[in-house]
Amino acid sequence: MAARMNAAPRVLVIDDETQIRRFLDIGLRAQGYEVLLAANAAEGLAMAATRTPDLVILDIGLPDREGHDVLAELRQWSQVPVLMLSVRDSETEKVRALDAGANDYVTKPFGIQELMARLRVLLRQKAPDGAIASPVYDDGRLHIDFARREVSLDGQPLALTRKEYGVLAALIAHRGRVVTQQHLLRDLWGPTHVEDTHYLRIVVGKLRQKLGDDPASPVWLKTEAGVGYRFLGTG
The missing domain is CATH 3.40.50.2300 (Response regulator)
Known part of the structure; x- marks a missing residue:
């Protein structure tokens, strides 16, 4: 804005x-x-x-x-x-x-x-160029209204759990950059869960299923092996 x-x-x-x-x-x-x-x-x-x-x-x-x-x-x-x-x-x-x-x-x-x-x-x-980024992500297929916490794919509402939405929103906030597993676990599960990477793998797997995103050829969610995840979208 x-x-x-x-x-x-x-x-x-x-x-x-x-x-x-x-x-x-x-x-x-x-x-x-x-x-x-x-x-x-x-x-x-x-x-x-x-x-x-x-x-x-x-x-x-x-x-x-x-x-x-x-x-x-x-x-x-x-x-x-x-x-x-x-x-x-x-x-x-x-x-x-x-x-x-x-x-x-x-x-x-x-x-x-x-x-x-x-x-x-x-x-x-305060940053001179304004503090608020766009509260909407839209790349033509995936649409997210962050203010309303509404997600849709190809015009159809997508039902995400709180953790699935949290992972997606966190990755979009750092789009193009690797977000470590520890960062996501600390922010979404708390500081006592930074080693519980299996929680994160389960949530990312379900999120990919709902998005129809093939991990072998991802459109949105790319795994950086042993490190974390990167959001590839450009909306």
């Missing part, structure tokens, strides 16, 4: 607490920001995909999905700066969010001036 020129920074707030959304809406607008408000994960991801925010403020405790899950999905197709909000103040919780791709973490309750200072830092660090 093209970057917006000469526009106020656009901040997307994803938080289910009405008072927090109102507090941030007033505070951000007073500082000259354009504000988008979402009360749940589904609404927030849709806005992130269609409204091109310059920064996302994301609450961890959402009613429909954990904020950690929202962050993981967002990172499949976007590098927009994300500031996590939570009442959980443990070091473990903060490290988990930062390791998963959050740019900063603020514990509730918070002061508006501190929050604004953190936002200014993140916006200064």
Whole structure:
């Protein structure tokens, strides 16, 4: 998507607490920001995909999905700066969010001036060419809408499990490059499963079956023996 020129920074707030959304809406607008408000994960991801925010403020405790899950999905197709909000103040919780791709973490309750200072830092660090990649992949046969988590092949909906979709999305996010088995296992199964390569082989095998992708002459999923996988598509 093209970057917006000469526009106020656009901040997307994803938080289910009405008072927090109102507090941030007033505070951000007073500082000259354009504000988008979402009360749940589904609404927030849709806005992130269609409204091109310059920064996302994301609450961890959402009613429909954990904020950690929202962050993981967002990172499949976007590098927009994300500031996590939570009442959980443990070091473990903060490290988990930062390791998963959050740019900063603020514990509730918070002061508006501190929050604004953190936002200014993140916006200064934001990539100049815009942070959001296309939320849709389409090569004429395989179509993926990342915002809706919908996959179709030759115009027909494709039913993928959560793990199958996660592997496919991760490979597309790094298209043309080898993604190691350990990287996929750590991101999709967790750090205690980095040696469980048989899990990954099973999921990739089922994914290939659903795509009709011949491993001997792949269109999309190429195995790099002993290392990992590479997505070949160019959509």
